[in-house]
Amino acid sequence: MLLLQVIVGGLLLGAIYALFSSGLTLIWGMMNFINFAHGEFVMLGMYVALLTVTYLGGGPVLFSLSAAVTLYGIGIIIYLTLIRHVMKGPMLAQILSTFGLALLLRYAAFWIFSANVVSLPQTTLSGIVDVGGILMPMSQLVAGVVAIVLTVGLHLLLTRTNIGSRLLAVAEDRNAAMLMGIRPDRMQALAWGLAAGSAGIAGALMAISYPFSPSVGETFGLTAFVAVTLGGFGSVPGALYAGLIIGLIQALSAYWLGAIYKDIVVYAMFAALLWLRPQGLMGKAS
Amino acid sequence: MDTLNVQNLEVRYGDLVGVADVSLKVEMGKVVALLGSNGAGKTTTLNAIAGLVPASGGSIEWRGESITRQPAYAIVRKGLALSPEGWRLFVSQTVEQNLRLGATALADKSRMSHLFERVYECFPRLAERRHQRSGTLSGGERQMLAMGRALMSEPKLLLLDEPSLGLAPAVVETMYETLHGLHKQGLTLLLAEQSIQLALDIADYAYVLQTGRTVLEGTAADLENNEQVQRIYLGVGAAEEAVTTSPAA
Numbered sequence: 001m002l003l004l005q006v007i008v009g010g011l012l013l014g015a016i017y018a019l020f021s022s023g024l025t026l027i028w029g030m031m032n033f034i035n036f037a038h039g040e041f042v043m044l045g046m047y048v049a050l051l052t053v054t055y056l057g058g059g060p061v062l063f064s065l066s067a068a069v070t071l072y073g074i075g076i077i078i079y080l081t082l083i084r085h086v087m088k089g090p091m092l093a094q095i096l097s098t099f100g101l102a103l104l105l106r107y108a109a110f111w112i113f114s115a116n117v118v119s120l121p122q123t124t125l126s127g128i129v130d131v132g133g134i135l136m137p138m139s140q141l142v143a144g145v146v147a148i149v150l151t152v153g154l155h156l157l158l159t160r161t162n163i164g165s166r167l168l169a170v171a172e173d174r175n176a177a178m179l180m181g182i183r184p185d186r187m188q189a190l191a192w193g194l195a196a197g198s199a200g201i202a203g204a205l206m207a208i209s210y211p212f213s214p215s216v217g218e219t220f221g222l223t224a225f226v227a228v229t230l231g232g233f234g235s236v237p238g239a240l241y242a243g244l245i246i247g248l249i250q251a252l253s254a255y256w257l258g259a260i261y262k263d264i265v266v267y268a269m270f271a272a273l274l275w276l277r278p279q280g281l282m283g284k285a286s
Numbered sequence: 287m288d289t290l291n292v293q294n295l296e297v298r299y300g301d302l303v304g305v306a307d308v309s310l311k312v313e314m315g316k317v318v319a320l321l322g323s324n325g326a327g328k329t330t331t332l333n334a335i336a337g338l339v340p341a342s343g344g345s346i347e348w349r350g351e352s353i354t355r356q357p358a359y360a361i362v363r364k365g366l367a368l369s370p371e372g373w374r375l376f377v378s379q380t381v382e383q384n385l386r387l388g389a390t391a392l393a394d395k396s397r398m399s400h401l402f403e404r405v406y407e408c409f410p411r412l413a414e415r416r417h418q419r420s421g422t423l424s425g426g427e428r429q430m431l432a433m434g435r436a437l438m439s440e441p442k443l444l445l446l447d448e449p450s451l452g453l454a455p456a457v458v459e460t461m462y463e464t465l466h467g468l469h470k471q472g473l474t475l476l477l478a479e480q481s482i483q484l485a486l487d488i489a490d491y492a493y494v495l496q497t498g499r500t501v502l503e504g505t506a507a508d509l510e511n512n513e514q515v516q517r518i519y520l521g522v523g524a525a526e527e528a529v530t531t532s533p534a535a
Contacts, residue, residue, distance in 0.1 A: 162386065165379060165383050165386065165387060166387065166390065168376070168378065168379060169376050169379070169387050172376050172377070172378060172379075173374055173376065175338055175358070175374070176370065176374035176375075176376065177376075177387075178337070178338070178357065178358035178359045179336060179338065179358050179359075179362060179367070179368055179370060179374070179436075180359075180362065180387045180388055180390045180391065180435075180439075181359050181362045181363055181390040181391025181439065182359060182387070182390055183359050
């Protein structure tokens with residue numbers, strides 16, 4: 001029963017990985033652009049949640065929405081002020097610009113919030129629930145389920161709605177989309193908003209259960225890259241499966257080998273997989 | 287009244303000159319053909335009118351307003367739609383999604399269901415395949431979808447780039463019957479075509495391009511009997527028609 005509990009716990013955390021990874025994969029799919037600051041969006045989401053609780057009060061619903069909306073706005077602002085311009089430059093400029101942005105956001109957070117590890121105060125989601133004999137912290141259960149619903153929601157938004165169809169049209173053929181009357185820059189701004197927003201709300205959901213500091217963004221950024229590569233660049237369902245798998249592997253290796261080995265196992269398996277399948281688990285060979 | 291007026295259009299791609307000097311007029315309700323062999327500048331001219339490539343010289347006026355350096359997404363909203371070279375479909379999306387994307391520029395969204403009906407009526411094959419991904423369509427069906435998608439914005443002027451390219455002769459015939467029908471319903475057409483015979487059968491007026499310049503113009507009847515056209519282009523046209531109907535595309 002303990003093993004089952006470990007598995008469920010891993011999947012619930014993996015669901016949150018899936019949520020913020022789907023944002024990173026969306027940006028890649030939309031504009032072939034690698035965002036090294038994506039993990040920092042998750043970190044900012046955590047601090048927005050903390051600030052919301054501290055200054056506005058309210059529960060998880062309020063601070064999660066607050067993180068989503070704030071990061072949505074930050075994503076759009078970053079697209080309009082930085083990304084749109086470096087897109088015209090060489091690949092190296094694009095890579096370095098988001099790498100620089102990541103450092104800027106991380107050290108700005110150190111400056112404003114200090115390097116201390118903080119956590120959110122106890123919320124209405126405290127307590128343990130018993131799901132058919134499996135004991136789960138309520139906060140992790142709710143956060144995991146919400147994350148899966150949102151990831152699936154993002155996928156449905158892209159594949160089943162008009163706005164999603166326009167986003168994908170720009171991704172597929174920018175000029176042809178313009179012939180339809182679509183403004184590519186608006187769609188790309190929207191994609192950045194959605195990507196940062198999903199990272200922000202993922203951060204808020206994790207902040208309910210886990211303590212954090214300004215340096216967590218680095219780890220989450222790496223996790224997102226692994227998930228996006230495993231799931232196939234640009235695929236939201238791929239990111240969902242990959243996020244769940246990473247959460248599961250981490251939980252199992254922590255359980256069997258000890259907590260300090262969980263990242264080693266994930267990255268070792270990742271390296272081995274890339275050696276065997278360079279196109280990723282679900283990506284198509286090019 | 288002239289609806290589209292292109293004067294001394296020039297388009298450069300870096301040092302390359304795509305179009306050197308093209309002038310043409312399209313009047314409302316007419317069918318105008320752009321003729322010329324491969325590389326004469328037909329596609330570049332249409333792309334410049336639709337706003338896909340910027341004009342480096344000359345002017346493009348649409349109903350008295352300059353649209354010379356406006357972006358494509360603004361031009362389609364003014365009632366000019368292009369069915370581009372190579373169709374440029376959104377292959378990962380379904381036939382219906384492609385058509386719906388075509389209606390993005392539509393000012394009055396309540397016209398949408400009527401337009402869907404009209405496109406499906408013109409191209410029943412598209413109705414059969416409405417839920418299929420457009421990447422799975424045959425060449426002829428792709429051409430139909432590209433045209434149908436352009437029609438979904440309810441354009442006043444439809445720009446067509448090589449509607450016969452890569453299609454089997456029987457499909458080409460159906461395509462031109464459909465174009466004729468659309469014209470009868472009041473649509474104005476500007477079409478680029480390598481096959482002179484096809485174009486002159488449907489067009490009221492035609493321009494002949496050679497290495498990026500308009501070298502000849504006249505009514506379809508005039509050009510059909512023009513010795514220069516006969517000599518230079520019909521030969522070329524016939525040879526290239528044979529090429530285009532080969533399995534290359």
